[in-house]
Amino acid sequence: MSAAMNVLVIGVGPHTHLNHLPALAAAQDAGLAGTVTGVDLPHAAACAVEYGTPGRPRRMPVTPVQPFPASRSALPDAVRRVLEDVVGRDRIGAVVVATEPSVHLPYALWAMERGLPVLLDKPLTVHPGASTDPAAAQTIADDFDTLLDAYRTARRRHPKMVVSVLSQRRWHPAFRRVRELIAEVAEATNCPVSSVQSSHGDGQWRLPDELVDLSYHSFDRGYGKAAHSGYHHFDTVPWWLAAGERPGKEIDEIEVHATCTRPSDVLAQLTVADHARLLPAFAGRNPYTEQDLLDLTAGYGEVDVFLNVAYRNRGRVMALGNHSLAHTSFSQRGPLPPAAGGLYKGNGRIGQEIHIVQQGPFQALHLQVLQTLHRDDEGIDPRAVGGADHIELHVFRNNQMRPDWQRHRTLTFADLIQGSGDSTVLPTQRSARTCAVTEFLGHLNGRIGRSELASDLADHRRPARLMSAAYLSMARRAANNGRPTSPVVLDFHRAVSPAERSLAALGVPR
Structure with missing residues (x-):
């Protein structure tokens, strides 16, 4: 059984506060997760984020990165350098991508290229103007092919690589x-x-x-x-x-x-x-x-x-x-x-x-x-x-x-x-989200087999x-x-x- 992974959370907005952090705190209590570190835009990274479980409060440090256009499929060099510094400094072993979905793609591609397992929030991607611009709408389907190609490449290089999509109804009883x-x-x-x-x-x-x-x-x-x-x-x-x-x-x-x-x-x-x-x-x-x-x-x-x-x-x-x-x-x-x-x-x-x-x-x-x-x-x-x-x-x-x-x-x-x-697992959305995080980290810790993953x-x-x-x-x-x-x-x-x-x-x- 592997040691608990240190986790990098990219995007620490209200959605992350409500959903991901309580599940990660429970995973820390269970020995599935080590440290939890955040990355977000400067306004969200001004101070550490409070989270935890009853009786066990925690503080998550958040490192700022600069915004970039949603049209990019690759991270700007400056953002990449910040992430690389955080990964090295905190010995990161897994990544949660919980940003605004129009920038899911470059962050997920970076993590896979780096050999870091990813828990990717839904939707996979989206593009500005998708409801009015047919080209932007078509790109949603094309992005999946890009992600899957990168996933296959990462799996050849890192056989333990996994990308799980947090679409929680797959875990809902x-x-x-x-x-x-x-x-x-x-x-x-x-x-x-x-x-x-x-x-x-x-x-x-x-x-x-x-x-x-x-x-x-x-x-x-x-x-x-x-x-x-x-x-x-x-x-x-x-x-x-x-x-x-x-x-x-x-x-x-x-x-x-x-x-x-x-x-x-x-x-x-x-x-x-x-x-x-x-x-x-x-x-x-x-x-x-x-x-x-x-x-x-x-x-x-x-x-x-x-x-x-x-x-x-x-x-x-x-x-x-x-x-x-x-x-x-x-x-x-x-x-x-x-x-x-x-x-x-x-x-x-x-x-x-x-x-x-x-x-x-x-x-x-x-x-x-x-x-x-x-x-x-x-x-x-x-x-x-x-x-x-x-x-x-x-x-x-x-x-x-x-x-x-x-x-x-x-x-x-x-x-x-x-x-x-x-x-x-209760028949609630919160319990299902916690189950999704637990399954992802449990797989990385060797407790859950790849064939058991619900949302690859x-x-x-x-x-x-x-x-x-x-x-x-x-x-x-x-x-x-x-x-x-x-x-x-x-x-x-x-x-x-x-x-x-x-x-x-x-x-x-x-």
Whole structure:
């Protein structure tokens, strides 16, 4: 078993504070991680970052690097020198890339070239203007090929190299259970998944002036919902579909049509005047006219995006998909001032999502996450519908054809818990993220085999292409003055098949 790795975290913003650092602190407690060092832009590196577990506070030193254009595929020499100094000084053995995603590519390429294992945050990459510029949208798919080529090269030089993608639903017990149920019925019937309806609403109510004044997930750079929480759906749905693929029924092509709303649409749905009536103090705060806002947000990214997808095999539709991704959804924001710390959490943002998976005439799976925000003293069961941790999976099976199948059963929060003791994984996003970090470091420490890794980079060709297709559809429509265009068609082969997941498949001798 190897010694605990010292970890370099590139990007220490709110997302890292909420997600990565608690998991890394738990890994330090478990002996999986050594020191944790940060790198970020100067404004974020002004002081050490406080993090830790209960009773064990820690401070992470943060070294500044200068910003550089998102269009670069290689790090500037000055940034590279800073990173090399940190790696040598702190004896870094692994890297977490948690920056703004438009610069994921150069940081990940640098780490692989350096022989450092990488935990790469989702999405893999994105480019400014992706929702309006077809070339930027296409580059999302091309970037995956660049990453995979670099990964293969790194694996030949460093056989223990691993790049794991932190798309946490792959570790979430409820989403894993759906995949297992799909595989079980596919094995019994030879029937793939025939349709998937997925929706996600995060209740982010941004007031008109905040569209301009508060930056959020680089919405002002020409991409939005599809590039952050949307990637989870682009990853999860193909991952589920793959569990139902049978010989001769593998998906090899997608046809995608996307429709989105932009700030101009949101300002028509609920106008500046509407906000002034609903929130009397808003008019005194807001310096912008509606025309000002339309002009200032003209190049912004999508707010909501809905996709219709045909998943094909040799021209025949194997599955139909409808994927609805919305910021404009039920919210619990009330106060006029935004929550301290920005829009990442707070401002009434909640988690509600529903997935309906049909598997021919044999099985239907309904996964429901219907949460609200509430205080502990309100007497609300956090695991019930409307609770902060609600999740429920309904399983329907054709017991008329198979009497040994149960007609309907409901799996609640308690039913979906996996493991026990220190290995317990709760059916929550936070627990799944912790599991992702633990698995990555556990592999580097020799406790988890490569075949057990849930989210190897090589498995992410399909989500990268689905995300690229979504943006291509949006961008082509934008380039056509908002008029409909032909659907986007892309090949959808896997980068590696399950049978090829070995060292030899990545060009490394057995």
